[in-house]
Amino acid sequence: MWDPDDQLSLLAHEMTHSVQWEQGPVSFAARYTGEWLWNGSDAYNVPKSMLGMTLDSSTVRAWNYTFDEIADYMAWQVAPSAGRVHLK
Amino acid sequence: MRMVLFAMLLSFSMGFDCRTDHGEVRPQIVGGMLTFGFGPSGWRTKSPSVNRISVFELDQRQRGRTVCSVNRLTRVGTVELAAWRYGERIEGFDLQGCGPLEIGRNYGVTVSGSYGSGVAFFVLERTGSVRKLGP
Numbered sequence: 031m032w033d034p035d036d037q038l039s040l041l042a043h044e045m046t047h048s049v050q051w052e053q054g055p056v057s058f059a060a061r062y063t064g065e066w067l068w069n070g071s072d073a074y075n076v077p078k079s080m081l082g083m084t085l086d087s088s089t090v091r092a093w094n095y096t097f098d099e100i101a102d103y104m105a106w107q108v109a110p111s112a113g114r115v116h117l118k
Numbered sequence: 119m120r121m122v123l124f125a126m127l128l129s130f131s132m133g134f135d136c137r138t139d140h141g142e143v144r145p146q147i148v149g150g151m152l153t154f155g156f157g158p159s160g161w162r163t164k165s166p167s168v169n170r171i172s173v174f175e176l177d178q179r180q181r182g183r184t185v186c187s188v189n190r191l192t193r194v195g196t197v198e199l200a201a202w203r204y205g206e207r208i209e210g211f212d213l214q215g216c217g218p219l220e221i222g223r224n225y226g227v228t229v230s231g232s233y234g235s236g237v238a239f240f241v242l243e244r245t246g247s248v249r250k251l252g253p
C-alpha cells in the first residue's frame with residue numbers, strides 16, 4: 031500500500047546493506063551501530079559530494095560516508111523520484 | 119564472548135528502523151476542509167520532511183487509481199510540513215489531479231519524506247466528517 035517508488039527505493043537501500051553485511055558481519059554491526067548512535071537520523075540521505083561516485087564492492091563500505099548514506103545513494107540511483115531520500 | 123558481542127551488536131543494529139518506520143498521518147476536517155496532519159515517526163524528533171503526497175482510491179483493500187499527486191520539484195534539502203489541506207498548492211511542489219473526492223468512497227494517502235513515511239486510510243462521511251479506517 032506504500033508509494034511504489036518508495037518501496038523500490040527502500041528495497042535498494044536494504045539490499046545495499048546486505049552487500050555491506052556480506053563483507054564482514056561483525057564490523058558491519060559495530061560500525062552501523064556507532065554511526066547510528068553518533069548521527070541518528072542525520073546518518074541518512076545523500077551528501078551532494080557523493081553524486082557521480084561509482085558504487086562497487088570497494089566503495090560500498092567507503093569510510094567517508096555512513097552505511098546509510100551509501101545505501102540511500104544506491105536508492106537514489108534506483109528510484110530518484112522516490113520521496114524518502116533527499117540531497118543534503 | 120565474541121559471539122555474545124556479535125549477537126548484541128546485531129540485535130542492537132537490527133532494532134533500529136533503517137527507514138522502515140511509519141510517520142503519523144491524520145486525516146481530519148479543519149475549517150470545513152479535508153486536511154492531513156503529519157507527525158514525526160517513532161523515535162524521530164524532527165518534523166516530517168515531505169517530498170511526496172499521494173491520495174488514491176482504495177479498492178478491495180488494494181491501492182487503486184491515484185487521484186491526487188503532490189511532488190516536490192527538487193530533492194535538495196528538506197521542507198517540513200505539519201499539515202496539508204487537500205488540493206492546496208504548495209510552493210516548490212507540482213500538483214496533479216486533486217479533484218473532489220467522493221463521499222462514502224474509501225481512500226488512502228501516503229506521505230513520503232526524509233524522516234519517515236506514513237500511510238492512512240479514510241472515508242468522507244455524508245455528515246461532512248472524515249472517518250479514519252483501519253488501525
